[in-house]
Structures are given as structure tokens and as C-alpha cells.
Amino acid sequence: MIIYAALGGIKGTALIQMIKIVLLLGTSAAVAVLVLNRFDWNPEAVLRAARQGSGAGPAFFQQGLQLGTSAVDRLDFASLQITVILGAACLPHITMRLYSARDVPAVRRSMSWAVGTVTTFCLLVIIMGTGAAALVGSRFITAADPHGRASVLMLSRALGDGPGSVGTTVLYAAMAGTVFITLLSSVAGMTLAAASSLAHDLFAHAVRRGRAAPRTEMTVAAWTSVAVGVAAIALSVLVQNWDVAVLTTLAICIGASAVAPALTYSLFWRGFTRTGLLASLYGGAACALVLMAFSKAVSGTPAAVFPHADFHWFPMQSTGLVSVPFGYLAGWLGSRLEHRRRAAHSQESRRLYEESEARLLAAAE
Structure with missing residues (x-):
């Protein structure tokens, strides 16, 4: 991640983002198709199995299973939706991509592709989530991780031909690789955003009073990426538990x-x-x-x-x-x-x- 941010810059992180999108959509679409095929392309059968595998019964399809049903919990749910809608689109490592476009029409085309891609992925996530509840079950998912972050990997293993088979190994490896490259691209983008902000705002404008040369600013940004990455590694070691x-x-x-x-x-x-x-x-x-x-x-x-x-x-x-x-x-x-x-x-x-x-x-x- 440090190498991508420090040496690749905005072009390097953009390249890894494009590779991530192709792998993420391709692997997710394959898993979603296998889920629907397992239930003979019957969405109702998937939902019935998910309700049974969730252990929550009819409450699985009702609001409040995660946050609660009180008035404060419902406000918390609304707050979460507002935050996700506004916040995810305004994160610095996402908005900085708009400045790498050539002109305004290019930005609009990029945003159109981004909206279509995100919408498609959200639909695939719904299928994969219900499929994980149906084929794996909440008991095994929460036993592996209380927050369910390993559910997609467990689903890819459950969709295979059996433990140790070629199909299971390939599908699991593809999903694991997708998860890895997603984390790689996201953290590399955040590292670059932090380094660019420190080099441009703190060094070029606060320290040098706007008199820093562009080449000097780029060099500072590269070394700042290394410093930010090392600090992130140190902090992650301290709080790994x-x-x-x-x-x-x-x-x-x-x-x-x-x-x-x-x-x-x-x-x-x-x-x-x-x-x-x-x-x-x-x-x-x-x-x-x-x-x-x-x-x-x-x-x-x-x-x-x-x-x-x-x-x-x-x-x-x-x-x-x-x-x-x-x-x-x-x-x-x-x-x-x-x-x-x-x-x-x-x-x-x-x-x-x-x-x-x-x-x-x-x-x-």
C-alpha cells in the first residue's frame, strides 16, 4: 500500500482501483449467480432459507434486528442512513478523484459510471447477504466473526463442490483476492489523500507560504506517504486486538x-x-x-x-x-x-x- 501511494501516485492508485472494480464486480456477480442457481432461480426460496438460517425467524425481514425497535433506535437507524448517503460520497480519497479528470464532461461521465457500478454492486450484495444467511447460517457466521465480516468468504466455500475440490478452491481464492485488493486500493487511496493534504496544505502553504516548487511538493508528498503508512502500521499493531x-x-x-x-x-x-x-x-x-x-x-x-x-x-x-x-x-x-x-x-x-x-x-x- 505504501509503495502504491508513494511511487504510483494518483495514477497508480487509480489503476489499482480499476483492477479492483473489475475483480469485485466479476467475482460478486459469479457468487450471486451461483446463489440463485442453488435455489433454482427462485428469489422467494432464497428469502425463506435466509429467514430460517438467520435464527431470527420473521424478524429477519423487519427493521430493528440490529439496532433495536425503540424510538431512539429508529432515530439511530435514520441517522446511519443519512450518514452513509452523505459521508461515503464525500470522503477525501473519493472526492480527490474528481480533480484527476481532464474536464467537466469527463467528471460527469465518471460519476455516471460510478453511480451505475455502485448500484449494481449493492444489488449483488443483497443477493450475497441473503445467500450467506441461507447457506451458511448466522450461527456459523457469528462464530467466525461476531460482525459477520467473513460471511462472503464462508459463502464462497459453501457454494463449491465440496471441501478440497477445484471449484471450491478457485472460488474461495477469487473472493479472498477480491477482498485483499479492495482493502489494498482503499487504504492506498486514503494514504495518498492524507499525504497530499499534508504536503499541499501544511508544507506548501503553511510552511513555505505558497513558495514551494511543484516538484518539491511532489517529493514531500511521496515521503509523507511513507511516513503515514509507517504510522498506520505501528498503530494497527498496537490495536490489533x-x-x-x-x-x-x-x-x-x-x-x-x-x-x-x-x-x-x-x-x-x-x-x-x-x-x-x-x-x-x-x-x-x-x-x-x-x-x-x-x-x-x-x-x-x-x-x-x-x-x-x-x-x-x-x-x-x-x-x-x-x-x-x-x-x-x-x-x-x-x-x-x-x-x-x-x-x-x-x-x-x-x-x-x-x-x-x-x-x-x-x-x-
């Missing part, structure tokens, strides 16, 4: 609460100012961080990061329902305050000019 899946939720929450308001205002509001931009970025990110630190995802539940501690006061696992409006509000308030400050400064300048106008004209005469 922790359940840090909450970091993924946190990243999406920050994207929805900080980046989404900044992009929306920048595109559709001419009155958006630099102060509003900083307010939405810092305010939305800070709100998401504080709420997530004291949420049920970090403490207070068996699936939390600290299951044996309880210091939560925010009753949800996703912060989007609160932090997203806060980010938009912070951006609006910041822009309005800057407009008022500019108006006050303009009026003060006009008053000073009017007070000295007669003296200036007299001196000119």
Missing part, C-alpha cells in the same frame, strides 16, 4: 458533517465565505468527534470499543442526525458573520472618508 470498526463510522460521519456542507455551500451558495468554510469543516468534524467519543459505539454495549466501560451519554451509534445539521449551521453562521464584518468595515471606511473629505478637497485646492 481491539474492535476499531467504529473508526469507519467516524470517518463517514466526518465526511457527512464537515466535507458535505462545505461542498454543498461551495457549489450552490454564492454567499459562502472562507470563514463559513472553516466553520463547517472544523465545527462539523469537532461535533462528530465529540459525539462519537461518548456514543454507544465506543462504550456501554458488548459490541463497543470498550465493552467493559460505560461513559456514553449520546444514545446513538451514528452522529449524523446531529452533526450533519450542525455542520451546515456552522457554515451558514460563519458566512453570515463574515458578511456582517465586511459590511461594518465598509461603513467605517465610508464614515472616515466622509469625515476627512472636506479637508482632502481643501488641500487639493
Whole structure:
């Protein structure tokens, strides 16, 4: 991952992303076809088997099986949907791809392909998820991983001709390779995004005051990729026994609460100012961080990061329902305050000019 980010740059990570899409869609489509073929292409039979294999009975098709059915749990579900919709599309390692396109029509074509690809993959995920519940069963899935992250691999093994057969080995290896290259491309993209931000914003503009040469900035970005990757490896070794899946939720929450308001205002509001931009970025990110630190995802539940501690006061696992409006509000308030400050400064300048106008004209005469 470090090599791809440091040496390949945006082109190298884009290449691995394209390879990932081909393998991901191809392997997922093959698994989905095998699932439907196992049940004679009868979706109703798949759903019946999934309901039975889930161990939840009729509740398998009802909302609340994961988060609960209380009013707060339903709000948490809505918050999660809002966060995923806004946050996943605004993550820095995704939005930076838009700047690598040649022109605006190329960006639009890329987004059209991205929407179609993501939609297709989501449909395939539904088939694979119900297939895993039907053919593997929740008891075996949760025994391997309480969060079910190995369910697709277990499904590919269950769809084979039997343990040790060529078909089972090939299908399992293809799915494992797809999972690996997906993680490789995602983390390489995030490493490159972090390194580019540090090299461009911190080094080129904060340290060098905008006087850094492009070649120097690229060199700094490459070495920063190495530093970010090494730091990530060190941190992952330290927390390898922790359940840090909450970091993924946190990243999406920050994207929805900080980046989404900044992009929306920048595109559709001419009155958006630099102060509003900083307010939405810092305010939305800070709100998401504080709420997530004291949420049920970090403490207070068996699936939390600290299951044996309880210091939560925010009753949800996703912060989007609160932090997203806060980010938009912070951006609006910041822009309005800057407009008022500019108006006050303009009026003060006009008053000073009017007070000295007669003296200036007299001196000119």
C-alpha cells in the first residue's frame, strides 16, 4: 500500500482501483449467480432459507434486528442512513478523484459510471447477504466473526463442490483476492489523500507560504506517504486486538458533517465565505468527534470499543442526525458573520472618508 501511494501516485492508485472494480464486480456477480442457481432461480426460496438460517425467524425481514425497535433506535437507524448517503460520497480519497479528470464532461461521465457500478454492486450484495444467511447460517457466521465480516468468504466455500475440490478452491481464492485488493486500493487511496493534504496544505502553504516548487511538493508528498503508512502500521499493531470498526463510522460521519456542507455551500451558495468554510469543516468534524467519543459505539454495549466501560451519554451509534445539521449551521453562521464584518468595515471606511473629505478637497485646492 505504501509503495502504491508513494511511487504510483494518483495514477497508480487509480489503476489499482480499476483492477479492483473489475475483480469485485466479476467475482460478486459469479457468487450471486451461483446463489440463485442453488435455489433454482427462485428469489422467494432464497428469502425463506435466509429467514430460517438467520435464527431470527420473521424478524429477519423487519427493521430493528440490529439496532433495536425503540424510538431512539429508529432515530439511530435514520441517522446511519443519512450518514452513509452523505459521508461515503464525500470522503477525501473519493472526492480527490474528481480533480484527476481532464474536464467537466469527463467528471460527469465518471460519476455516471460510478453511480451505475455502485448500484449494481449493492444489488449483488443483497443477493450475497441473503445467500450467506441461507447457506451458511448466522450461527456459523457469528462464530467466525461476531460482525459477520467473513460471511462472503464462508459463502464462497459453501457454494463449491465440496471441501478440497477445484471449484471450491478457485472460488474461495477469487473472493479472498477480491477482498485483499479492495482493502489494498482503499487504504492506498486514503494514504495518498492524507499525504497530499499534508504536503499541499501544511508544507506548501503553511510552511513555505505558497513558495514551494511543484516538484518539491511532489517529493514531500511521496515521503509523507511513507511516513503515514509507517504510522498506520505501528498503530494497527498496537490495536490489533481491539474492535476499531467504529473508526469507519467516524470517518463517514466526518465526511457527512464537515466535507458535505462545505461542498454543498461551495457549489450552490454564492454567499459562502472562507470563514463559513472553516466553520463547517472544523465545527462539523469537532461535533462528530465529540459525539462519537461518548456514543454507544465506543462504550456501554458488548459490541463497543470498550465493552467493559460505560461513559456514553449520546444514545446513538451514528452522529449524523446531529452533526450533519450542525455542520451546515456552522457554515451558514460563519458566512453570515463574515458578511456582517465586511459590511461594518465598509461603513467605517465610508464614515472616515466622509469625515476627512472636506479637508482632502481643501488641500487639493
